Amino acid sequence: MSFARIYSRGRIGIDAPLVSVEVFISKGLPSLSIVGLPETTVRESRDRVRSALIHSGFEFPKYRVVVNLGPADLPKEGGRFDLAIAIGMLAASGQIPLDNLDQYEFIGELSLSGELQSVPGALASSLACCNSERSLILPEQNLKEASLYQKAKSFGAKDLDSVCQFFLEDEPLMQSSSSASGLNKAPDYTYQHNxxxxxxxxxxxxxxxxxxxxxxxxxxxxxxxxxxxxxxxxxxxxxxxxxxxxxxxxxxxxxxxxxxxxxxxxxxxxxxxxxxxxxxxxxxxxxxxxxxxxxxxxxxxxxxxxxxxxxxxxxxxxxxxxxxxxxxxxxxxxxxxxxxxxxxxxxxxxxxxxxxxxxxxxxxxxxxxxxxxxxxxxxxxxxxxxxxxxxxxxxxxxxxxxxxxxxxxQLVQERVQIAADIQLERQGCYNSQLKGDQLKTHGAMTSEAQEFLIKASDTLCLSARSLHRVIRVARTIADLKKEPKIEKKHITQSLSFRLDQ
Incomplete structure (x- = not known):
């Protein structure tokens, strides 16, 4: 009887919860059972993993094999667990060493020939894996995506055999190099329109x-x-x-x-x-x-x-x-x-x-x-x-x-950037997000502007929400002019951008 535990990552929304892939091999008629709330695509991994192991030169265990995907109440979907299941079976059957496997997490879909296919949600898995202080092994197509987070340590593999040789012969895998690619730096994108x-x-x-x-x-x-x-x-x-x-x-x-x-x-x-x-x-x-x-x-x-x-x-x-x-x-x-x-x-x-x-x-x-x-x-x-x-x-x-x-x-964006920096430094958010006491504090206006706004609100029958939006827009106009207080001219211009004026 042999047992191995391998770590992988599921996908729930934009989160990647930890999934423990447990493989138990015991005497009995040859079979492979997958439990732990697997969906159809996960259950189909039996045939993908079997073919991938044989094509990669390994032996498929001729015993009773049970694969448990825990936690049992978490739905499992997609082919992202194929690599973890294959590695678990090889470790439990003694074809690769168990040493250090607990320091890695595995995601990736296997083709019948053993090649690794890309999976969605690689970035979320990379972030979660880094927080667990483990390294991530995934398809090389996903490596650049996983490398977006600078602190994460990820390895890209072409196929199942290269992953196994990494543990058997210490053959290197393609490693993340976010610092070299520049993806982790502050982005400066050039748009096609002007x-x-x-x-x-x-x-x-x-x-x-x-x-x-x-x-x-x-x-x-x-x-x-x-x-x-x-x-x-x-x-x-x-x-x-x-x-x-x-x-x-x-x-x-x-x-x-x-x-x-x-x-x-x-x-x-x-x-x-x-x-x-x-x-x-x-x-x-x-x-x-x-x-x-x-x-x-x-x-x-x-x-x-x-x-x-x-x-x-x-x-x-x-x-x-x-x-x-x-x-x-x-x-x-x-x-x-x-x-x-x-x-x-x-x-x-x-x-x-x-x-x-x-x-x-x-x-x-x-x-x-x-x-x-x-x-x-x-x-x-x-x-x-x-x-x-x-x-x-x-x-x-x-x-x-x-x-x-x-x-x-470029010229307009420079003014916008200055106004945005003023807002973020002053209140920690953009003017459109000001609410309650924040709006009262940072939406301060002169007495002339306040009197004018009261009269305009009565004339235009503005709702409370509309009134607050007029103040927010006026605050932005003042920030573009680098003026500390909202003045009557800012209120006037803000009201001009409404169809009920």
């Missing part, structure tokens, strides 16, 4: 700058072809630069979905789901909930074009995440929370035909159709959007005769 490509639209450009500086949500209303999408795509080019910790948060989310790409390291996400997307696609879902668009847009931009064309139910589920900046998905068997600190940028036409208030084309929509179109957006949702601006069409003369481009993204 704000200088936008001609005209001074009001919308200003709204974009304020939105970037304070991380405010933005709604743009204009006729087709006025430049709403073009502006939205350039928002991420002027946002504050990501820290290494923020980049790791984003990479961890994309890793758990199997979407991580080295070329996007250091960039803010820009997600633009189609208006036919369901509520589950936006917030996440499934029997084992996966992150949706709002989580994939974490620390970046969620762009909803043709906003009224989205299902009403799909839009209403955004209300809570817009405030809480996270989403909790509950199912009968488990509950998973994902971060959702995204910046909403939405675009819509003013009417069904799109040409209401257009200086050239005439709108032919009846008043009832316009009211029905605009009523698709609920008051509570609109109340959560800080900046609401109209984007008029740019005159042809401006497009054809303007010789010098507008300010580049």
């Amino acid at each position: 704000l200088s490509e936008v001609y005209g639209q001074p009001f919308a450009r200003k709204a974009l700058e304020i939105a970037a500086a304070g991380q405010h949500h933005l709604l743009m209303i204009g006729s087709p072809g006025s430049g709403k999408t073009m502006l939205a795509e350039r928002l991420i080019t002027i946002q504050p630069k990501l820290s290494t910790e923020e980049s790791l948060e984003i990479a961890r989310l994309y890793s758990c979905r199997g979407l991580w790409n080295e070329s996007l390291w250091g960039s803010r996400p820009f997600r633009a789901p189609h208006h036919t997307s369901s509520s589950a696609a936006l917030v996440g879902g499934g029997s084992k909930p996966l992150p949706g668009e709002i989580s994939l847009a974490h620390k970046g931009v969620l762009f909803l074009d043709e906003l009224p064309e989205f299902e009403r139910r799909a839009l209403e589920v955004l209300r809570e995440p817009l405030e809480s900046r996270h989403i909790t998905l509950s199912r009968a068997a488990l509950q998973i929370s994902y971060p959702a600190n995204f910046q909403l940028v939405a675009a819509m036409n003013p009417c069904p035909c799109g040409y209401r208030d257009d200086p050239v084309k005439k709108c032919e929509c009846p008043p009832q159709a316009i009211a029905r179109y605009q009523s698709k957006l609920s008051g509570p949702l609109m109340d959560r959007i800080d900046l609401q601006v109209r984007v008029p069409p740019t005159h042809h003369k401006t497009l054809l005769e303007q010789q010098e481009p507008g300010e580049s993204s």
Whole structure:
């Protein structure tokens, strides 16, 4: 009778819980049983492991083999446990030494020939493995991803045989080298778009700058072809630069979905789901909930074009995440929370035909159709959007005769970065996240500005939430001007970015 215990990592949301792979070999008819709440893909590993062992030149145990994946109440899915099961069987049967195996964790799917295939969630496994003070052995395709965390010690392997030779003959495996690749350094991503490509639209450009500086949500209303999408795509080019910790948060989310790409390291996400997307696609879902668009847009931009064309139910589920900046998905068997600190940028036409208030084309929509179109957006949702601006069409003369481009993204981003640094140093968060006593303390304004705001609130019938959002936007405008207190001119400009003014 022989026994071996190997450590691996499961995948629950963006976490990687420890899974103990116990292999027990005893006398009896040859068989292989896997227990511990395995799903179909885990049970199928019996055939993958058997074939991989034989093709790698090892002997498959001709005894009764029981593999226990603990803890027993944790669901196990995917082929990520194949490598750990194979190593456990070899150790229990005496084909590789047990020494030092407890200092390593193993994840990886095996092909029938013994080659290792990539698995999702490698970064989360690397972080958790480092916290347990063990090294991680995983497929070489996942090595760069696992190396994002500088303190983690990871080894990449091509196949099962190379892992075994690492323990038998001390043959080296490919080791993580995050310091050499530069992935652990503060990211400095270069975007393909530039704000200088936008001609005209001074009001919308200003709204974009304020939105970037304070991380405010933005709604743009204009006729087709006025430049709403073009502006939205350039928002991420002027946002504050990501820290290494923020980049790791984003990479961890994309890793758990199997979407991580080295070329996007250091960039803010820009997600633009189609208006036919369901509520589950936006917030996440499934029997084992996966992150949706709002989580994939974490620390970046969620762009909803043709906003009224989205299902009403799909839009209403955004209300809570817009405030809480996270989403909790509950199912009968488990509950998973994902971060959702995204910046909403939405675009819509003013009417069904799109040409209401257009200086050239005439709108032919009846008043009832316009009211029905605009009523698709609920008051509570609109109340959560800080900046609401109209984007008029740019005159042809401006497009054809303007010789010098507008300010580049780099120039605007420098101002935005200074304003963002002021906010983070002063209160530890962006102005859009100020609440309660924080807003009272850091949203201090002059007596003239306060009197003006009271009168404006009564005239415009602002809700308490809208009033606070006006103050937050005014605080951002003051920060862009490097002024310590909110003044009347800042309140006036903040109110101009609302459609109910």
